Amino acid sequence: xxxxxxxxxxxxxxxxxxxxxxxxxxxxxxxxxxxxxxxxxxxxxxxxxxxxxxxxxxxxxxxxxxxxxxxxxxxxxxxxxxxxxxxxxxxxxxxxxxxxxxxxxxxxxxxxxxxxxxxxxxxxxxxxxxxxxxxxxxxxxxxxxxxxxxxxxxxxxxxxxxxxxxxxxxxxxxxxxxxxxxxxxxxxxxxxxxxxxxxxxxxxxxxxxxxxxxxxxxxxxxxxxxxxxxxxxxxxxxxxxxxxxxxxxxxxxxxxxxxxxxxxxxxxxxxxxxxxxxxxxxxxxxxxxxx
Numbered sequence: 001x002x003x004x005x006x007x008x009x010x011x012x013x014x015x016x017x018x019x020x021x022x023x024x025x026x027x028x029x030x031x032x033x034x035x036x037x038x039x040x041x042x043x044x045x046x047x048x049x050x051x052x053x054x055x056x057x058x059x060x061x062x063x064x065x066x067x068x069x070x071x072x073x074x075x076x077x078x079x080x081x082x083x084x085x086x087x088x089x090x091x092x093x094x095x096x097x098x099x100x101x102x103x104x105x106x107x108x109x110x111x112x113x114x115x116x117x118x119x120x121x122x123x124x125x126x127x128x129x130x131x132x133x134x135x136x137x138x139x140x141x142x143x144x145x146x147x148x149x150x151x152x153x154x155x156x157x158x159x160x161x162x163x164x165x166x167x168x169x170x171x172x173x174x175x176x177x178x179x180x181x182x183x184x185x186x187x188x189x190x191x192x193x194x195x196x197x198x199x200x201x202x203x204x205x206x207x208x209x210x211x212x213x214x215x216x217x218x219x220x221x222x223x224x225x226x227x228x229x230x231x232x233x234x235x236x237x238x239x240x241x242x243x244x245x246x247x248x249x250x251x252x253x254x255x256x257x258x259x260x261x262x263x264x265x266x267x268x269x270x271x272x273x274x275x276x277x278x279x280x281x282x283x284x285x286x287x288x289x290x291x
Contacts, residue, residue, distance in 0.1 A: 001081050001140055003043065021045075027053035027078065031061045031130075034076035039125055046092045047080035047134060050100070061130040062105030073128040077121070083136040083174060083224055084273055090261035093269075095225035097134045097172070101201040101234070107131045107155055108201040112176040114144040116199060119153030127155065134201075136174040136224075158205035160212065164194035166287050167218040170209055170235050172198045175222045175274060182279035191287050201231055209235060210244045217249040218286050224273045227256030250289065255282050 008016040019026040023044060030042035044050060050057065061074045084093040101108045107129055111117040117135065124131035161176060162183055171179040176197045183193035194212050198204070213219050219239055221232030232254035239245060239252060258272040 001137060003079070003081075003135075003140065023049045023052040024056060027056035028060070030076050030078070031056050031064075031074060034061070034074045034130075035064060035072055039075045039077070041077045041079065041125065043079045044081070046088070047082035047096050048091055048094045050078075050080055050096055057100065057106070057130070057132070058103050062103045065129065066105060074130050075125075075128050076130050077124045077127075077133065078130070079133045079135060081137050081140075082134045083138060084262045084269055085138045085174075087264065087266060087269065088262075089264040093262035095134065095173075095223070095257070097132075097201050098225055098230050098234075100132050101231065105129065106202065108134070109155055109199060110134045110136075110173040110201060111153075111199065112136075112139065112173050112197050114142060114146045116153050116159075116197075118146050119151050120155065120199070122150060123152040123155050126152065131155065134173065138174055153199075156200045156203040156205055158199055158208040159197045160194065160208065161197045162193065162195040164192040164216065166192045166216055167220060167283055168194045168196060168209070168212040168216045169220045169222055169279070169283065170196045170198055170232070171222040172201070172231055173224065175224055175279075178274065178276050179222050179279055181276050182283060185276070185280055186283055189284070191284065193283060198231070198235075204234065204238070206238055206242070209239065210242050213239055213244040214247045217247050219248070219252045220279075220283055220286055221252070221254045221256075222274055222279055222282075223254075223256050225257055226259060227254055228259060230254070230256050232256055250286055253282055253286050255279060 030040040033040045064074050111120045169179045179195045221235050223231050236252045255274045
């Protein structure tokens with residue numbers, strides 16, 4: 001996806017290097033480099049291939065600080081091109097952020113705008129712990145304002161992209177933009193939707209979501225990954241366990257991916273993940289009491 005651009009020409013082969021197509025080996029080199037004082041950034045070709053490097057991510061990077069009594073940190077950043085929409089089929093289109101979000105010791109983020117992509121990457125590089133960045137492939141060509149200088153966007157802080165009073169949508173990655181489009185469409189029907197860009201899967205910004213749900217009394221979680229045991233399940237459980245539960249006027253609804261691998265056929269591929277009409281329908285039903 002050419003996200004490294006001309007970095008090798010700008011910084012040289014000692015700082016920017018190709019690796020063999022061995023995700024386990026490359027991740028191991030990155031983890032080892034981080035433990036010895038460097039701050040490596042390791043880019044996977046596809047997020048699906050994180051499965052080949054889980055030993056280094058889950059058993060090494062995430063656990064070293066704990067196993068060594070806090071004496072060693074692992075400030076490694078791993079970037080994962082994720083998501084569907086490119087016709088890459090079942091083994092190159094998954095969204096696995098919930099997998100890694102389950103692991104103590106890892107931080108997992110999903111920037112949804114150019115501004116946040118830069119700011120959160122810089123925050124990740126400065127972080128003393130391993131940070132996993134899931135970048136939706138369809139967002140790579142997105143344009144938007146980005147400051148030229150150094151700045152950071154805090155990890156662990158959600159962003160209210162649109163304020164509203166009737167329903168809270170908590171969305172991740174590309175679903176933030178689809179949710180904003182759905183909210184705009186429903187505005188014409190008199191339905192006022194608040195859209196929260198989760199940004200960080202772990203550690204999750206619980207307070208922003210709780211306060212929003214206390215205001216709107218309804219919650220819809222929208223994410224591309226398979227619905228079962230996804231990020232939306234954690235958001236739902238968090239609200240159920242918080243003081244916001246008493247403010248709910250309707251059951252929490254999750255809108256996630258279908259329970260199948262991503263198909264190659266373009267029409268089927270689109271049908272497996274939430275689209276704007278799906279979000280509109282779910283939000284409308286939730287506000288008007290169809291559920």
